[in-house]
Amino acid sequence: MERFFKSQKRSNAGLGLFGFRRFFIAVSLMSAAIFATYAISTNASVDDLKNSLQQQLDGIQAQIDQYRAEIGEAQSQTKTLKREIQLLDAKKKEMELQVQQTQLVLEQTKLGIDEKNSQIQGEENKLDRERKLLAEYVQGIYEFDQESMIELIFSKKRLSDVFSEMSSLEAMQKKTQETIAQIKTIKVNLEQQKEELSQKQEEELQLKALQEIQRASLKIQQNEKSNLLTQTKGEEAAYQKMLTKAKANATAIKKQMYLLEGVGLSMTLEEAYNHAKFAADRTGVRPAFLLAVLKQESSWGTNVGTGNWKKDMHTRDQKAFLQICDELNLDPDQMPVSRRPSYGWGGAMGPAQFLPSTWLSYKNEVGRLTGHNPPSPWNIDDAFTAAALKLANAGANQKTEAAEWKASMVYFAGSNWGKAVYSFYGDSVMDLAALIQGQLDIMLA
Incomplete structure (x- = not known):
């Protein structure tokens, strides 16, 4: 039972x-x-x-x-x-x-x-x-x-x-x-x-x-x-006179200020060219193109260089940032980074506005090219060289208009560079590069 x-x-x-x-x-x-x-x-x-x-x-x-x-x-x-x-x-x-x-x-x-x-x-x-x-x-x-x-x-x-x-x-x-x-x-x-x-x-x-x-x-x-x-007061003669004067005044062009507004960095165009040439000689990137990219990256960022790593930087980058500061024997609380905008995160460093994790991926090659060990994202030559390396890796060292346009797009949009909406960025960089190249041609003549 x-x-x-x-x-x-x-x-x-x-x-x-x-x-x-x-x-x-x-x-x-x-x-x-x-x-x-x-x-x-x-x-x-x-x-x-x-x-x-x-x-x-x-x-x-x-x-x-x-x-x-x-x-x-x-x-x-x-x-x-x-x-x-x-x-x-x-x-x-x-x-x-x-x-x-x-x-x-x-x-x-x-x-x-x-x-x-x-x-x-x-x-x-x-x-x-x-x-x-x-x-x-x-x-x-x-x-x-x-x-x-x-x-x-x-x-x-x-x-x-x-x-x-x-x-x-x-x-x-x-x-x-x-x-x-x-x-x-x-x-x-x-x-x-x-x-x-x-x-x-x-x-x-x-x-x-x-x-x-x-x-x-x-x-x-x-x-x-x-x-x-x-x-010009709308007069053709005044416009032509203005063009002639601009072409003839090489000394004024040399002393013209090259501003990276966002990072609070200013220098004469001649000084900027020397830094760009330093990077160009080591990477094959055209100086005028490099100056155009850096200016475009800096000019729109009014919050660049006014932030603090603790509140403006994404947590995923903070460890890398502390490593960089430790290697350079710098106080992280005193080093400027981009302030967090109304969207996304800040935390980019120096004239080239590299994020800490990205900087570490270029650090060794930058040090080899500049002779600085370790290199610093806040050093102008190191920063310019890092930016030039990134552009060269995207094909800018071919020095053709198409290659430079694509490199500027990759620099800004990464894998999304081919989307039509980002064309504005590449077009703007190339227009600015043409303007700077014209000024450099007069200055170096």
């Missing part, structure tokens, strides 16, 4: 377990179906928004291409006041469109971040469900293990019942292994989704930085036409 009740208890436990499992699966499937219906509806509205943004971007890109063609044609013409005014107007309109373009791409990126967060939440929900299933399987196997094989055999009236119990155990063990494998797969997917989210968040920061550059450049562009008309 005792064996009978024991058998009945075990049988009921097994049925209860499988009954609960069937109920659990049914609830899971129902939840998944509801979520899928909601997801389809949500995805449809998101896709509509994506398509709308892309259509707007395509239209803006077509207008930008048109203005670029006008700018290229104007630049090939003889310098006249009329041509210069037309050029400034076209550049201003192009820049206004690029500001709109950046805002639309930023909205696209935010949509991507929201989608990725939703996907991560979905994976985490799947992981939670699989873990609960695994717990049920493990509990079932545990209950089987509480009874010996002899007890199992004697508790059953027929041998087929014993085999049925054994088959159930094998099935449960198989399901346990499958669930463990599924959990591992979900974890891998989850890590991948989180990495993709991190990349999208990094791109969002790049776009916000680009917006800052564009706003500053647009303000300069708006003033340039007004200043030109004021200086």
Whole structure:
């Protein structure tokens, strides 16, 4: 009689377990179906928004291409006041469109971040469900293990019942292994989704930085036409006289100030050229191009060099920063870094604005080229050489316009360099490099 009740208890436990499992699966499937219906509806509205943004971007890109063609044609013409005014107007309109373009791409990126967060939440929900299933399987196997094989055999009236119990155990063990494998797969997917989210968040920061550059450049562009008309009073003769005077005055050009506003560094163009040539001789990068990149990086960052590592630097860079300061025997609390902006993090160091972890990856090569051991991100020659190395690694040492343009894009946007929205940065650097090269040609003649 005792064996009978024991058998009945075990049988009921097994049925209860499988009954609960069937109920659990049914609830899971129902939840998944509801979520899928909601997801389809949500995805449809998101896709509509994506398509709308892309259509707007395509239209803006077509207008930008048109203005670029006008700018290229104007630049090939003889310098006249009329041509210069037309050029400034076209550049201003192009820049206004690029500001709109950046805002639309930023909205696209935010949509991507929201989608990725939703996907991560979905994976985490799947992981939670699989873990609960695994717990049920493990509990079932545990209950089987509480009874010996002899007890199992004697508790059953027929041998087929014993085999049925054994088959159930094998099935449960198989399901346990499958669930463990599924959990591992979900974890891998989850890590991948989180990495993709991190990349999208990094791109969002790049776009916000680009917006800052564009706003500053647009303000300069708006003033340039007004200043030109004021200086020439709208007269062609006055403009030509101004050009002739600028070309003839090499001494004034040498003494012209080269400012890296963001880091509070100022020197004459002649001094800046000497530092750039020091780096260029060791890396093969054109001095005018290097000066243009460094000025572009510094000029828009009004918060550069006014921060503190403890509150403005991301925690992932703080260890590297302390290592750099320790090697240079510097007090980290006294060393200037970029202040944290309204988005992202600060913590960039010196004239070239390297983050600590990036600086460490270039440190040994910079030291070998400059002879400084260890090199310092706050030393002008070390900083210029590090920037030149980074640009050379991106192809700038080929000294072609296309290679330099690409290198400046990589310097700013990294793996996103090929996206049209960042073209503004490369174009601005190349325009500035052409201006500086013209000044250097006069100075060195």
